[in-house]
Amino acid sequence: MPTPISFKSRASGRSQGFTLVELLVSFSVLAILLLVISSMLEHVQRAWRQSTAKVSSFREARRAFDRITHALSQxxxxxxxxxxxxxxxNPLLPPGKGANEAPSGYVRYSELQFVSGLSSSGSSPRLTGLxxxxxxxxxxxxxxxxxxxKDYRLPTSLNGCGFYxxxxxxxxxxxxxxxxLGKPPSYRYRMYEYRSPTERNRVYDPSLKTGSGTWYGDFDQNAPLRSRAIANNILMLVISPQLSPSDAASAKVSATSIAPAYTYDSQYGGTLPNRPQLSTDYQxxxxxxxxxVAMDEGSAINLQLEAGSNPPLEHELSQxxxxxxxERYAADMEKLSGLLVDRKVNFRVFTATVPIRSSKWGGGTGT
Structure with a gap:
């Protein structure tokens, strides 16, 4: 019987393993990989924190913006x-209040009012008086x-409303x-909402109307008492009444022609003697x-450190x-953005065009 032949590896006589050089190379590669992964995770976490902080910073502004647009639409x-x-x-009353005096025609009229324009006391008509x-x-x-x-469940009752x-x-x-605790006060630009409950709505009170070219005094006299802050760090509010594209095209005017200086008052001059009624009267x-335009809290803190109790962006916002x-809206927005960037303010712009449901102007809001 033949003897079996055995085969042996040439390496069988020595132990298997890695050399020191191989181990050092492996650990170096592993360290580099861990460093790269750690750097990537840190970058992702930083981006997540920044995006979350931005969303959180402007969440309050978004809610205020939605509140304004929803109220305006109604x-x-x-x-x-x-x-x-x-x-x-008074063109709405006969000169002698006699029953036989003939009227000259018909005019639109309403006891209610819509007014917008510059908020500060130098504007016309006067709005907040601040x-x-x-x-x-x-x-x-x-x-x-x-x-x-305040006292009843009246889902469609009338309220005075405003924002500044x-x-x-x-x-x-x-x-x-x-x-x-001794915490110092925080000085901020804030959005305020005026809201008059139905029981206190005195829009029909003739004693509050002070004459043509003005508006009902309930807004004027009680706005500070019936207002509450709804958002911090709101730098700018722009209200631009406009025509619909179809109405502007049919009239061959610009969409902003009804409020070229942003001022709109549905009652202004509507009852002046011998004055033809304008298209904006009682409409x-x-x-x-x-x-x-809103800024984040970090920017607000830095600005308070610089200005203290004084308005920190007086120059930028009050030009x-x-x-x-x-007509210069786009140029003004670009200029304001540049001024805020120069002051290192982190800000965000919210904008929307709101159709007013009750408007009976021309062809409405179609395009």
């Missing part, structure tokens, strides 16, 4: 036709069936324990373009050339 005037008497100090440095941009006041009743910006401290807004604008001419 603005109401409910105008009606009434007799007009030429030659009377100083320009304390209330940059525009303000808007109107009536809407928002159903805000005011700079100031938070002493009236924060809980008392912060003051007790709601078909569209309102709303723009809101007389900004948002006075509706």
């Amino acid at each position: 603005a109401d005037l409910n105008p009606y036709l009434c007799y007009r008497y030429d030659g009377s100090s 100083a320009e440095a304390s209330s940059p941009g525009h303000a808007v006041f109107f009536q809407a069936p928002l159903g805000d009743s 910006i005011k700079f100031g401290d938070d002493s009236a807004l924060r809980p008392d324990y912060l003051t007790a 709601l604008p078909p569209l309102v373009m709303v723009t809101l 007389s050339s900004l948002f006075r001419n509706a």
